[in-house]
Structure formats: structure tokens, C-alpha cells
Amino acid sequence: MKKRPDEQVSDTTSLRDKIVGLSESSGRKSYYPMLQQKIRELQNEISERWRAENTLRQTLARISRQQAVMAEISTDPNVFHGRLRDAAPMITVKMSHALEVSRTGLWIRQGERFICLDKFDARYDAHSSGQILRLEEFPTYHAAIVREVVAADNVYTDPRTMAFASSYLAPHGIESMLDVPVQIEGELAGIISFEHTASPRAWQPDEITFAGRVADQVALIMENKRRRMAEERLREAHAELTRNFRFTEVLLDAIPIPLFYKDSNLRYLGCNRAFTEVMGVSREEIQGKTTRDLWPDLSPTYEDNDRYLLRGAPRSTYEAKVRDKDGSLREVIFAKQVFFDERNRTDGIIGSFVDITERIRSEKESQRLRTLLSNIINSMPSMLIGVDADGRIAQWNQQAASVTGIDEDEARGKPLGQIVPWLEPEMRRIRQSIADKKPFFEGKLRRIVDGETLFEDVTIYPLISNGVEGAVIRIDDVTDKVRIEDVLVQSEKMLSVGGLAAGMAHEINNPLASIMGNAQVLETRLTQPLPQNAAAAREAGITMEALRTYLELRGIPKMLLSIRSSGAQAAQIVSNMLSFSRKSDAALVPEDITAILDKTLELASTDYNLKKNYDFKKIQIVREYEPGLPMVLGSASKLQQVFLNLFRNGAEAMGEKGYPEGQGPLFTLRARSNPPWVRIELEDNGPGLEEPVRKRIFEPFFTTKPVDKGTGLGLSVSYFIVTEDHSGVMSVQTAVGEWTRFVIDLPAAPRRK
Numbered sequence: 093m094k095k096r097p098d099e100q101v102s103d104t105t106s107l108r109d110k111i112v113g114l115s116e117s118s119g120r121k122s123y124y125p126m127l128q129q130k131i132r133e134l135q136n137e138i139s140e141r142w143r144a145e146n147t148l149r150q151t152l153a154r155i156s157r158q159q160a161v162m163a164e165i166s167t168d169p170n171v172f173h174g175r176l177r178d179a180a181p182m183i184t185v186k187m188s189h190a191l192e193v194s195r196t197g198l199w200i201r202q203g204e205r206f207i208c209l210d211k212f213d214a215r216y217d218a219h220s221s222g223q224i225l226r227l228e229e230f231p232t233y234h235a236a237i238v239r240e241v242v243a244a245d246n247v248y249t250d251p252r253t254m255a256f257a258s259s260y261l262a263p264h265g266i267e268s269m270l271d272v273p274v275q276i277e278g279e280l281a282g283i284i285s286f287e288h289t290a291s292p293r294a295w296q297p298d299e300i301t302f303a304g305r306v307a308d309q310v311a312l313i314m315e316n317k318r319r320r321m322a323e324e325r326l327r328e329a330h331a332e333l334t335r336n337f338r339f340t341e342v343l344l345d346a347i348p349i350p351l352f353y354k355d356s357n358l359r360y361l362g363c364n365r366a367f368t369e370v371m372g373v374s375r376e377e378i379q380g381k382t383t384r385d386l387w388p389d390l391s392p393t394y395e396d397n398d399r400y401l402l403r404g405a406p407r408s409t410y411e412a413k414v415r416d417k418d419g420s421l422r423e424v425i426f427a428k429q430v431f432f433d434e435r436n437r438t439d440g441i442i443g444s445f446v447d448i449t450e451r452i453r454s455e456k457e458s459q460r461l462r463t464l465l466s467n468i469i470n471s472m473p474s475m476l477i478g479v480d481a482d483g484r485i486a487q488w489n490q491q492a493a494s495v496t497g498i499d500e501d502e503a504r505g506k507p508l509g510q511i512v513p514w515l516e517p518e519m520r521r522i523r524q525s526i527a528d529k530k531p532f533f534e535g536k537l538r539r540i541v542d543g544e545t546l547f548e549d550v551t552i553y554p555l556i557s558n559g560v561e562g563a564v565i566r567i568d569d570v571t572d573k574v575r576i577e578d579v580l581v582q583s584e585k586m587l588s589v590g591g592l593a594a595g596m597a598h599e600i601n602n603p604l605a606s607i608m609g610n611a612q613v614l615e616t617r618l619t620q621p622l623p624q625n626a627a628a629a630r631e632a633g634i635t636m637e638a639l640r641t642y643l644e645l646r647g648i649p650k651m652l653l654s655i656r657s658s659g660a661q662a663a664q665i666v667s668n669m670l671s672f673s674r675k676s677d678a679a680l681v682p683e684d685i686t687a688i689l690d691k692t693l694e695l696a697s698t699d700y701n702l703k704k705n706y707d708f709k710k711i712q713i714v715r716e717y718e719p720g721l722p723m724v725l726g727s728a729s730k731l732q733q734v735f736l737n738l739f740r741n742g743a744e745a746m747g748e749k750g751y752p753e754g755q756g757p758l759f760t761l762r763a764r765s766n767p768p769w770v771r772i773e774l775e776d777n778g779p780g781l782e783e784p785v786r787k788r789i790f791e792p793f794f795t796t797k798p799v800d801k802g803t804g805l806g807l808s809v810s811y812f813i814v815t816e817d818h819s820g821v822m823s824v825q826t827a828v829g830e831w832t833r834f835v836i837d838l839p840a841a842p843r844r845k
């Protein structure tokens with residue numbers, strides 16, 4: 093075993109001791125051999141001391157070389173600037189130089205692998221790099237190097253390095269290895285390696301120390317670089333953050349919707365430009381404030397919602413009010429949402445709002461207009477039906493509902509022809525009108541409802557507003573109007589015909605009176621035994637008896653009778669005709685109209701003429717008299733005449749009709765108040781009136797009956813009695829095959845107090 097040089101230096105005293113010992117122990121007998129022995133010992137000692145000094149000198153030289161190398165490494169510009177990769181070839185060369193080894197290397201860790209930055213082989217003055225070392229493949233070495241320096245004087249016997257033997261050490265002729273860990277913050281970040289070839293080598297402490305310092309230096313470079321990179325990253329992150337922040341600010345300002353954001357204590361962090369402009373507060377003014385500071389009266393609603401969000405709701409929308417920069421309250425919809433910090437904790441609230449004041453106002457206005465419009469439409473007495481281009485119902489007013497008995501919900505969407513079947517024949521023209529965008533009018537469309545004829549005007553207004561195709565159809569019930577027109581036309585006609593007939597009657601009256609008078613005289617003079625007649629006969633040379641015989645033989649008295657009765661008939665007609673124009677003198681007094689009706693009915697049932705044709709008793713009578721009816725102003729006898737005519741006609745007409753089993757003739761008498769009239773209706777369920785008959789029914793001499801049965805004067809006389817004598821109205825309604833109804837309005841008498 094070698095002795096360390098310093099131990100040998102401290103041995104100087106023992107040498108002196110040895111010399112003193114020599115003097116003390118010098119005996120006569122063995123002095124010289126002892127001396128020789130001593131000298132040999134001394135010589136040995138001297139040479140050993142020389143060797144020690146030499147070793148010391150070598151060590152010192154090594155150390156100073158190491159120091160020089162260390163200085164060179166640390167002042168290299170690449171090292172100074174932390175460029176380890178660039179510095180690596182220099183470092184390995186210096187390492188080789190400093191420890192006089194043939195192979196050196198510098199490895200750094202990347203993930204789980206170690207990559208060789210530079211490997212230097214002094215024997216060939218060659219560099220290489222890029223080799224990869226996976227430590228997990230060499231567990232013993234791995235376990236050692238993470239903790240300590242691996243100084244293997246003999247790599248083939250050292251358990252830490254044995255594993256490398258066949259694959260690495262032998263091929264390169266490596267005998268000794270000195271591997272030092274590069275550690276940063278206790279982590280293995282790299283390895284520097286010294287490999288001695290050709291002969292084993294004992295690593296000296298100073299060499300191990302030097303290797304450690306190189307490793308430290310490498311660690312320093314790496315750490316610097318890491319720090320600089322971290323700083324760089326930080327700077328970049330900061331710049332990125334600033335960029336993001338600026339972008340966000342501009343983005344927020346570019347949004348025309350007011351936006352604001354608050355921290356989790358509900359203090360404003362900021363807002364965008366739209367918010368500033370609408371609310372009249374600057375970003376600085378609101379920062380750090382709460383809604384309670386800014387808008388105390390409105391704050392509770394805001395706070396409630398903010399709390400709701402902070403309790404965990406991800407977002408909320410609600411309607412509320414804000415006070416704008418002019419101090420006026422606006423209706424808005426808020427939309428709020430929480431935002432989170434980097435650890436996903438609620439960090440605050442971001443919110444926006446949209447002004448809906450105008451929308452609400454216009455909604456209210458349009459609602460009001462809609463209501464108004466539908467009120468107007470519904471209050472119209474016309475049926476109003478909106479249809480789309482396909483003729484499907486889109487609008488349906490109340491009148492339409494009440495006429496058809498189908499309500500709006502049921503009608504909507506259905507084809508018009510299905511819901512309003514009587515328009516079906518018009519559908520082609522309706523579609524045409526929609527297509528041509530031309531209004532269409534069809535007046536007095538006739539339809540029968542429960543046997544009664546209704547008249548309707550149908551008008552179609554195509555919708556020509558842009559985009560909307562369809563039409564509004566208006567249907568007006570003009571039945572009453574048509575009836576009034578009828579009555580008017582009737583009365584015009586009757587007036588002229590009546591005037592004509594009355595004029596004629598006057599003209600006929602005088603000659604008829606003369607015919608009648610002379611016929612009377614003729615009869616008297618020819619048949620009566622008067623003295624003047626006898627005297628005239630004597631004078632003529634005949635007797636009255638002979639004359640009577642002659643007259644009898646020639647049938648003269650019968651002729652005279654016939655002249656008289658025909659004259660009487662003509663007179664009756666004439667008298668009827670006269671009544672057409674002349675207002676009767678009969679005084680109008682309050683009469684109980686139902687009493688007159690009943691009395692006339694009684695009369696009719698005993699009427700001989702009627703009985704001839706028909707048994708009035710077989711007719712069923714239904715009375716519908718309104719109680720408490722006012723009196724009418726009238727002449728009882730004249731009205732009786734009117735009703736008798738009507739009963740007669742009705743009975744005759746019903747007599748012509750064949751009734752189905754279980755049915756028979758029926759008169760319905762109605763009387764009701766119809767201020768200022770009292771309305772009387774006489775309805776029979778006879779054959780009804782064909783249109784040509786209905787039109788002419790009141791005309792004088794209009795009859796459908798054979799000459800001996802009817803004169804066609806009954807209704808005309810009645811008409812004039814009602815209209816002229818009573819200033820009333822008379823008209824007829826009918827359903828062919830079903831019924832005929834005469835309607836008479838007579839003025840009601842003023843009620844007695």
C-alpha cells in the first residue's frame with residue numbers, strides 16, 4: 093500500500109529517533125553492519141522522501157493545471173452566455189487535458205434519456221455526439237450516479253460499471269472510469285465522464301474534486317439557461333397577456349351592447365363603451381363600486397340575481413329596469429353569467445343588457461291595435477271572412493260565427509266552401525278575384541234558410557299588401573233591404589195601377605148607373621100592373637096580359653134579371669175599384685187587433701162561399717199573440733174585410749195542396765208589437781207563391797183562378813185598405829211549396845194614460 097506524502101513528511105522525527113537510537117544502541121561488536129543497515133535505511137528513507145516530494149510536486153502541478161483548465165472553462169464566452177451545446181466540445185477537450193484521460197464526455201438529461209452533447213477521444217482528437225444512454229437499463233450504475241461520484245479504478249470489477257463491460261468498455265479499451273453527476277436542485281440533470289484507457293488508474297482526490305467542479309460548472313450553465321428560458325417565457329406570457337387584455341378591451345368596446353363585469357364581491361371591475369354611453373358613467377367611476385353605491389333604488393333586483401348566480405347558477409336572464417344617463421328608466425333584459433379563475437372558482441359576474449323599452453311599447457301598441465281591429469271587425473254587422481290564396485279561412489268575425497253557428501277556432505284553416513257552403517258556387521270567382529287582385533261584388537245572392545229566402549250581398553276585396561295573398565270576403569244580409577225595396581216598388585206600382593183603375597171606375601160608373609136605372613124602369617114598365625102601363629097598352633090596342641104572354645114567350649123577364657144582376661156585379665167591381673184611390677171616410681179608432689182577427693176567423697168559418705169550396709173547420713189554427721199588445725188605429729169593418737180576404741185565399745190555396753200523412757192545413761196568426769207599428773202576420777202552410785205570382789199578387793185583377801172563381805181584386809182591395817185607409821204597410825213572404833205569409837203593419841194607437 094502506498095503511503096500518502098504528508099504522512100511521510102510527518103515522519104521526520106522518527107528518522108531522528110532512529111539516528112539517536114543508533115548512538116544509544118551502538119555496541120562494539122556489531123557496529124558496522126548496523127551502520128550499513130542504518131545507511132540503507134536512510135537511503136531508503138531519502139529516496140522515499142524524494143519520491144514523496146516528487147508526488148507532491150506532481151500533485152501540485154496537476155492541481156495548478158486543473159485550476160488553469162477550470163479558469164479556461166469558466167471564462168469561455170459560450171460558457172459565459174450559457175450556450176452549453178456550443179461549449180461542450182471545448183469542455184470535453186479541457187477535461188481530457190486536465191486529468192490526462194483519453195476519453196471524456198458530457199451528457200445531459202432529456203426526459204428519461206441522457207443525450208451526449210459531446211464525446212472527445214484524445215487518441216484520435218475526435219469529437220462525437222448524439223449518443224443516447226438509458227439509465228434504467230443499468231440499475232446499479234443508475235442507483236449510484238444519482239447520489240454520488242462513480243470513481244471506478246477498475247471498471248471490470250467495480251459492480252457499478254461492470255454492466256457496461258461487453259457493450260461499451262471493452263470495445264473502447266476502457267480500464268478506469270470517473271463519472272460525476274451534474275445535479276440541479278437535487279435532480280440528476282447530466283453526467284460528465286472521464287474514461288481512462290490502456291491501463292487501470294487510481295483516481296486521486298484532487299481529480300475527483302476537479303471533476304466535481306466541472307460538473308458544478310455545467311450545472312451552473314444549465315441552470316442559468318433554464319432561468320433565462322423561464323424568464324423569457326414569463327416575459328412572453330406577460331406580453332401575450334397584455335395583448336389579450338388589449339384585444340379583449342377593444343372587443344368589448346366594439347360590441348354595441350352594454351357589458352359590465354364585477355368581482356365576486358359584486359364590485360364593478362369594468363364595463364365597455366356601450367355601457368358608459370348608455371348609463372352615463374365612466375369605467376373609472378364604477379370601478380370598485382357596487383350597484384348599491386350607484387343605483388340604490390334599483391339595486392335589490394340586481395343583487396338578488398347576482399347572488400343567485402354566485403350560489404351556483406351558471407347564467408341568468410331576467411327583465412328589469414335601468415336608469416340611463418338622462419335619468420329615465422328603461423326596460424331591459426339582463427343576461428348574466430359567472431366567470432371563473434384559473435382554479436375554476438367563481439371569480440365574478442359578467443353581464444349585459446338589451447333595451448326592450450321600445451319593443452314593449454310597440455308590442456303594447458300593436459296589441460292595442462289588434463284588439464281595436466278585432467273589436468271593429470267583430471262589431472261589424474257583416475260577416476267578414478279572411479281567406480288565404482287557397483281559399484282557406486284565416487279570419488272569422490263574430491257575425492260570421494253567429495250566422496253559421498261555427499266558431500272561429502273551428503272555422504280557421506278550413507276551406508271556405510266547406511264552412512260557408514252557399515258560397516261554394518262562387519268559389520271559382522273568388523279565386524279569380526284573388527288571382528286578378530280585382531274586387532268582386534255580387535248583389536242579392538239568394539239563399540233559402542229554413543224555407544225562408546235570404547238575400548246577401550257578397551263583396552270580395554283581394555289583399556294586395558306585399559307578400560300576403562288572399563282576400564277579405566264580406567257578406568251582408570240585405571234581406572230586409574230587399575223586402576223594403578220590394579214594398580216600395582209594390583206601392584209605386586199599386587199607386588199607379590190603383591189610380592188607373594179608380595179613374596176607369598168613375599168613367600164606368602155613370603153609364604153603368606144609366607144601364608141599371610133603365611133596366612129597372614124597363615122591368616117596371618113591362619111587367620108591373622101600373623095604371624100608366626095599362627093606359628099605354630090600351631092606347632096601343634093590346635092588353636097587359638097579352639104583353640106579359642109575349643114577354644114570357646120571348647124570355648124577356650129573364651134577360652132583364654140578367655141585366656140587373658150583371659149590372660150589380662159590375663157595380664160591385666166598380667165600387668171596389670173606386671176604393672183604390674179614395675181615402676175612406678171611415679173614422680180610425682183604437683181597435684183590439686187580435687179581437688178583430690178572432691171575430692173574422694169565426695165569420696170565415698160560417699162563410700157560405702168559403703164552405704162551398706172548403707170546410708174551414710178542418711183548418712188548424714195557431715195563435716201567437718204577444719201579450720199586452722197596444723191597440724191599433726183602424727176601422728174594424730175594413731180590417732175584417734182584409735182578413736177575410738186573406739183567410740179566403742189561404743183556405744183556397746191550402747185546399748189545392750196535397751199534404752203528407754200526419755199533416756194538414758194550418759193557419760198561424762201572429763200579432764206583436766213593432767213600434768211604431770203593430771205587426772200582424774197571417775201564415776198558411778199552403779203551396780206558397782211562385783216568383784211571378786209573388787211579384788204581381790197585389791195587382792188588381794191579377795188572379796190565377798178561373799173566371800167564375802176569382803176576380804183578382806181581393807188582395808188589391810186589402811192592400812189599399814191597409815196602405816191607403818190605414819197608412820200601414822202590407823207585404824208577402826213565401827217559401828215555395830211550404831208557406832205563404834202576409835205581413836201587415838198597422839199604426840199603434842197612442843197608449844192611454
Ligand SMILES: Nc1ncnc2c1ncn2[C@@H]1O[C@H](COP(=O)(O)OP(=O)(O)O)[C@@H](O)[C@H]1O
Nearest residue numbers: 741742745794795796797802803804805806807
Ligand atoms: N194564400 C195564398 N196562397 C197561394 N196563392 C195565393 C194566396 N193568396 C192569394 N194567392 C194568389 O193570388 C191571386 C190573387 O188573389 P186575390 O187578389 O185574392 O184574387 P183571387 O183570389 O180572386 O184570385 C190568387 O189568384 C192566387 O193565385
Ligand SMILES: [Mg+2]
Nearest residue numbers: 740741806807
Ligand atoms: Mg181572393
